[in-house]
Amino acid sequence: MDKENKETREKWKHLKNELAFEQKLVWDQLSSDEKDHAVKFAEDYKEFLNEAKTEREAVRKITGLAQEHAFVSLEELTARGKKLRPGNKVYAVNREKNVALFVIGKEPIWNGINLVGSHVDTPRLDLKPTPLYENQGIALFKTHYYGGIKKYHWLSHPLALHGVVIKQNGEKLNIRIGENRDDPVFVITDLLPHLAKDQLQKKLGEAISGEDLNILAGTFPLDDKNAKERFKLAVLELLRRKYGINEEDLISAELELVPATPGYDVGLDRSLVGAYGQDDRVCAYTSLRAVLNCHNPLRTAVALFVDKEEIGSTGNTGMRSRFFENAVAEILYLSAGDYNEIYCRKALALGKALSADVVAAIDPNWEGVHDKHNAARMGCGVVITRYTGAGGKYSASEANAEFVAEVRRIFNENKVVWQTGELGKVDQGGGGTIAQFLARYGMDVLDCGPPLLSMHAPLEIAHKGDIYMSYKAYEAFLKS
Numbered sequence: 166m167d168k169e170n171k172e173t174r175e176k177w178k179h180l181k182n183e184l185a186f187e188q189k190l191v192w193d194q195l196s197s198d199e200k201d202h203a204v205k206f207a208e209d210y211k212e213f214l215n216e217a218k219t220e221r222e223a224v225r226k227i228t229g230l231a232q233e234h235a236f237v238s239l240e241e242l243t244a245r246g247k248k249l250r251p252g253n254k255v256y257a258v259n260r261e262k263n264v265a266l267f268v269i270g271k272e273p274i275w276n277g278i279n280l281v282g283s284h285v286d287t288p289r290l291d292l293k294p295t296p297l298y299e300n301q302g303i304a305l306f307k308t309h310y311y312g313g314i315k316k317y318h319w320l321s322h323p324l325a326l327h328g329v330v331i332k333q334n335g336e337k338l339n340i341r342i343g344e345n346r347d348d349p350v351f352v353i354t355d356l357l358p359h360l361a362k363d364q365l366q367k368k369l370g371e372a373i374s375g376e377d378l379n380i381l382a383g384t385f386p387l388d389d390k391n392a393k394e395r396f397k398l399a400v401l402e403l404l405r406r407k408y409g410i411n412e413e414d415l416i417s418a419e420l421e422l423v424p425a426t427p428g429y430d431v432g433l434d435r436s437l438v439g440a441y442g443q444d445d446r447v448c449a450y451t452s453l454r455a456v457l458n459c460h461n462p463l464r465t466a467v468a469l470f471v472d473k474e475e476i477g478s479t480g481n482t483g484m485r486s487r488f489f490e491n492a493v494a495e496i497l498y499l500s501a502g503d504y505n506e507i508y509c510r511k512a513l514a515l516g517k518a519l520s521a522d523v524v525a526a527i528d529p530n531w532e533g534v535h536d537k538h539n540a541a542r543m544g545c546g547v548v549i550t551r552y553t554g555a556g557g558k559y560s561a562s563e564a565n566a567e568f569v570a571e572v573r574r575i576f577n578e579n580k581v582v583w584q585t586g587e588l589g590k591v592d593q594g595g596g597g598t599i600a601q602f603l604a605r606y607g608m609d610v611l612d613c614g615p616p617l618l619s620m621h622a623p624l625e626i627a628h629k630g631d632i633y634m635s636y637k638a639y640e641a642f643l644k645s
């Protein structure tokens with residue numbers, strides 16, 4: 166290569182470095198110590214995923230860790246009439262499914278909060294209110310799926326039953342069957358290919374109906390040969406013996422079928438985590454670790470974990486409920502010793518939020534659905550998504566450019582490896598997060614979370630570098 170050619174090449178390289186935005190690989194940016202840290206972080210994360218497979222389990226786990234890190238419940242503080250001071254740590258739980266962790270800032274709360282909000286509900290199969298029936302000598306449970314699933318994922322896959330049964334007298338039973346090696350699991354049978362000629366002609370979305378998602382519950386009959394519905398009765402008999410419940414008790418129950426599989430390392434190099442429920446517990450866990458590590462922040466730092474995101478943020482534990490603003494009002498009262506609504510509104514309206522949710526990574530098997538110039542890539546760090554929505558940004562909560570610039574500065578100053586991403590090609594589909602409901606308070610909101618492969622599948626895939634960068638991103642934001 167002659168000298169002149171080499172010089173030109175160097176000049177272009179320099180110009181590109183100076184002018185172009187390029188995704189960086191997290192693994193290229195970390196020191197070997199930080200890489201060890203990221204790998205260890207993923208080990209703790211997998212443990213959390215194995216223990217928190219439902220929204221109630223996640224909230225229990227989050228609350229437990231908060232208590233270990235000196236967070237005190239809002240109820241206890243109110244009962245003691247204790248005034249809140251900067252640096253105090255408080256948590257507020259809503260019906261075991263929704264929780265907020267606050268670290269009181271040096272500035273008054275009405276200057277605005279820094280919030281990271283994620284969701285702890287996940288697509289799954291719920292038992293119907295009267296689920297049990299029998300057919301062809303088999304007792305089965307009927308289910309109603311929750312959230313956006315592809316039904317074929319749930320056939321022939323070992324499932325565990327998690328949830329609660331509340332008896333008429335208020336007694337609560339926690340159920341968790343299928344997670345220990347000697348536990349039974351549950352399964353939905355699939356049609357053998359030999360007889361699937363008609364089924365295989367159907368469209369993928371129509372080949373399995375919601376009413377076909379019935380779970381094998383038992384096949385030993387009741388001893389009495391003359392009894393009617395011997396298989397159903399045998400299961401009811403077993404439920405009474407083991408749990409002291411009857412069929413009516415199942416009406417006041419929340420029983421969820423989730424994949425019985427634990428979290429795995431994926432790939433020869435173990436660079437990926439494969440597990441159920443990473444949308445959005447990857448954001449829940451990383452933002453939890455960030456807030457637990459937040460001491461004496463300037464602005465009040467909040468990690469919020471909500472339920473019902475997957476079905477539209479409805480209900481009194483979803484983001485559309487008043488729980489969060491009520492909790493802020495109580496925090497304000499305990500800080501100031503008085504309450505004036507305008508200060509509560511200001512705390513929210515001057516707030517800054519990251520809507521912490523996952524985004525689809527470009528998948529080499531399904532490249533065609535992405536605009537490769539605007540898609541997130543595995544291993545390139547936490548993703549900021551300026552808008553979600555579908556079909557012309559419909560229903561999007563678009564972040565203001567001023568706020569995007571501020572978040573970008575915080576991340577760059579704190580060496581957070583980040584990238585930008587859009588959910589697929591413009592006319593390919595779309596989705597939303599809790600961002601739009603946070604935005605209603607007037608606060609600035611930006612979607613920000615790691616990219617996933619196989620989102621909403623029973624085994625979702627995340628990159629260990631991206632998981633670690635999400636934690637770093639939320640920590641830097643909460644402390645800003």
Ligand SMILES: [Zn+2]
Binds near residue numbers: 284444474522523
């Ligand atoms: Zn999500």
